[in-house]
Amino acid sequence: MKGRDLRLLPVALCAWASALLCVFMPHLSATVMLVALGSAVVAGRAEWIRRRTRRGTARVWQRRLRAAAGMVVVCLAAVAGPALTVLIVSPERAQVAALEGATVDVVVEVLSNPSPGSDGRLWADAHAVAAARPGHGIQETSAPVRLGIAADAVEGGLAPGTQIRLRAEAKRAGPGERAVVVLFGQGSAVVADRGGFIPEQADRVRMALIERALRLPAPGAALLPGLAVGDTRAVDEKLNDAMLASGLSHLTAVSGSNCAIVTAAAFGVVALLGGGRTLRIIVAAVSLAGFVVLVTPEPSVIRAAAMAGVAMLSLLLGRPRAGFAVLLLAVTVLLIADPWLASTAGFALSAVATGALIILAPPVAHGLSRWMPYPLALVLAVPLAAQLACGPIIALFADHQSLIGVVANLLAAPAAPIATVIGLLSCVTMFLPWLADLLAATAWLPSAWIATTAQVTAELPLATVAVSAGVLPAVGIALLSAALGWLLIRSPEAYPRWLRAAALLIVAVATAGVTGGALVRGPLAPLSRPSDWSIAACDIGQGDAVIVRSAGQIALIDTGPDPATLRTCLESLGITRVDLLVLTHFDLDHGGGMEALRGRVDTVLHGPPTGSSDTRALENLRDAGATLHEAARGQTGQLGDASWRVLWPRAPEPVFPAGNDASVVWEISGGGVPRMLLLGDLSGEAQRLMQRVSAVRGPYVIVKVAHHGSADQDADLYAEAAARLAIFTVGADNSYGHPREQTLSMLEATGAVIARTDLQGQILISQTDEGLSIWTERELAPSSE
Template structure:
């Protein structure tokens, strides 16, 4: 926003001086002086200085009607700034500022002509500037960001009318600082346009499909660059038919692939997975989220770190309502996706609460219609034809008051549901105490391995559980080295077949003729 604010200041001064009858030289000199004063006022940080230099160049060249000279001036300025501070070459902000200014000089007019064929010229003019910046900056953003905005141009267009108002009124509030009453009046008046910009950004970012996830790096930058070039060719419409046809083909393929993926992960997601599952280990990255279903009732044990990933799993499993939500403990990798189920939960079974953020999360679930139950030994209930019971933690435990070692551990079994033990994030010490308590009803068919397969496990517990299948919720390439080779060897030694979400994706378990059937998203079933 620094560049836009600088441009607004220059344009405002240019217009005021022109209104007062000042000549071109006077307008340019006073505008540049005002820009310098504005930089001093908002503090001359590197990003502000870069934006001021780029804004000054853009405004000067466009207002002087010499964009070709502006490109040469931009090149000289970029070289000069890099000589003064070579480290700027490694900063995304500098690359984006230079690229956006170059786009304004080179692309905005061709895009204006192209858009004018399809819409009224005032609208085309409003769209051409942010569209030019988006096209050129998109590949640079893809180098370091894992998201690409789809509606950024529209959001900028909606927010644009409020930007100059907020900037000018805010500037007046600063200038009126010696008169507190007047400064407060200006500051209060600036709230409305500033709030308009903030609400626009928040709502647009939260819209379904507003962003596309990409793997940041050169490959993503190349793909975005090809798409940006193709879109530019179609809008500018050069004479070469082959160039236009090739660009159209690129856009058609991209739209087809994107639309197909949105359908398969949205409305049609459930059609890509079997229907007769009873246990689903969701692929939600480095975290846990396990669904259990019996006689039309569904339990969700933890929600992973990301609401979007959680929502994707719910769509793939055709899950619309959660009868029992178990929040084993309040680490982000177990509760970060809880907003995806707010308003569609019956009962919440939760671990020890220790912070205001945790209380607010539970309050949001309650406001959505959920009932809260403290998860501790002795609590039990039914899920369709199955029953569940809490086997850990002990009530009011002084040894394990909260966190991983106070994770809610539940035992589930019943008609159609394999006997299952879900260990949360317990470490070896509470695992040994749980085994010594005599509350385990092994052997189990399925065990959800504790703490994403970390090394801190109690071999005796897994030997007593004698599970046929071990499920590990874990993110690909995580920084913890999960699952550890020691744990995988332990599971292999006790005869468990291990499935992990980082390699297998969504994992579904079901019964067929008294046998456990496994369906994997990313690998053929054994």
């Protein structure tokens, strides 16, 4: 690539670095802006003095120094831009941030299509319009928020552009997030405004496509609206997991590729009709704008449209190299306008994928043409270039990598444009029902192909591999992507043998490492662990998932937040079925992984549901063959040769509402299982009351510490338990400070040995004649206590 094509690269990188710094540490924004502007003035003044006093300097060096000084000034301006934006919006964000911890009446405007969360709520990006706290008047606000409400809270459904009035609990969003607070809706919401004629009609078109699609056979029916207009409401959990595992989930998100397909289709139709280049570009731009309105102009869609517009315009004009400079300019402008884009994976992936389409895809296609016809090579080069470029970024955030993503994309991606274009034509012709039905049925064929590809590839052995997200895995995948790209692009004669050997070595080592790691974590995982364990604490992040085994029967206490991580834990222990599932309560970190057990559990013992979403989750388990029982103090039962008992909550008149303090407290002992007490998420107050009304009598051998080791504990309860081993089920990355130092000190004072899933990974415990044998995933040498 020529140097002039990269001139804006340092400018974009400076804007990105400044945006990251300012959104994570907004209190530094004024300093960053003043330092950058001051430095720009100094650099400009120094260049002016140099030009006034230059003598004897060669003309070529004069040009270079002038260009360098200009670049420094532009880079400093790019640093100041995001900082200025953060400063301007900080007062409004601070006003909304003051709502943290309060229950407020708010009016919000929905900005994105709602998506179901694993907690049963519908989640959407929104903009706060007004808010009122008890004791305060109504105040106008203007800041982004994240909204979560019950699926049936809004009559007539929720769509972008809708303004609703509701009561919600406000919690502060994480650092670097665009949303200032997260609003947890309570009860029903009142629709204040549907957003006007255009949003209503766009939603009507989307719903018509969904209704048409669902009359067609599964699994292609559910996927069609997602491929055409990015609406995934009809996609069930199983198909969604398959799309994620196979690396095809990007096909159902409104991304740059969807926008590019629409632009290219419009451009091609006008070309076939004999229109000139100017007319083609105008029609393509209008079509892209209409597509954005149809799929809803949420921020991610506008961003994708901007990226796709840059890429397609440069390609259609026959100047792909110039397109890279335009892309860098677009990235810089977007970061100045919205600095919070810098911290989102979607923006990074969109920018990098667009750059790969412009820069990497053509040489990859040329390299592949050594073994296949060029048109086929060009088709394969697009997903392959995107995968090579985006892999390192994905590794920064994702804890699972798809090993069959490239293959699945090569098989399925060619069908996506067909489904998108024909699906959109079905939307356009909705006023001719017979034609719209015919087009939807035609689009179903490629949609079914993609869904089937996802399901088949996701079930292949070693389809995904668990990899810790972070910088080191990203660096490793970057090296692998560079080696693969080099081997594909360059012919063997074009570079020295040692360089080719180095690239092949990197690919071979990475392949061997990934395959070996996948085998050890997958099919061979049970062989790498002790076989005589009776208690296992899964490493599933911030959440609970504890397994008890006696005489071949399995009890699982809570499911953690994510079906995929729970499934990984069960597979590592060779568990295919659960005899008893104890759901202590329904918070996401305890019940979010339930879908992984659908059809694989016999009996469910659960705490009190908190709402309709919890009831539906239980009904799903029941419909798949499970028997449901609500837990109450005094219930007993058998697990193999072990006996268990429920100590809390009290029924039929519970003391606390459903949630943490109504968690099921469960004890088990006998049959090879050391006496164990599991305390759910009880607070200190609930622990004290339980002590007064229940027979919590020590000593226990093991205690699962309440609420991941929060500070709100009752020391007398743990003194009574007198456990020899205290297990903390906690995630390495949590913003709560769990486990708290005072809780750790309290347990250590009782003489308990501390075991933590955040530090030691999966924990397996066996009872032997000598005592407890403890095996931990990150301390491979077993120890005895």
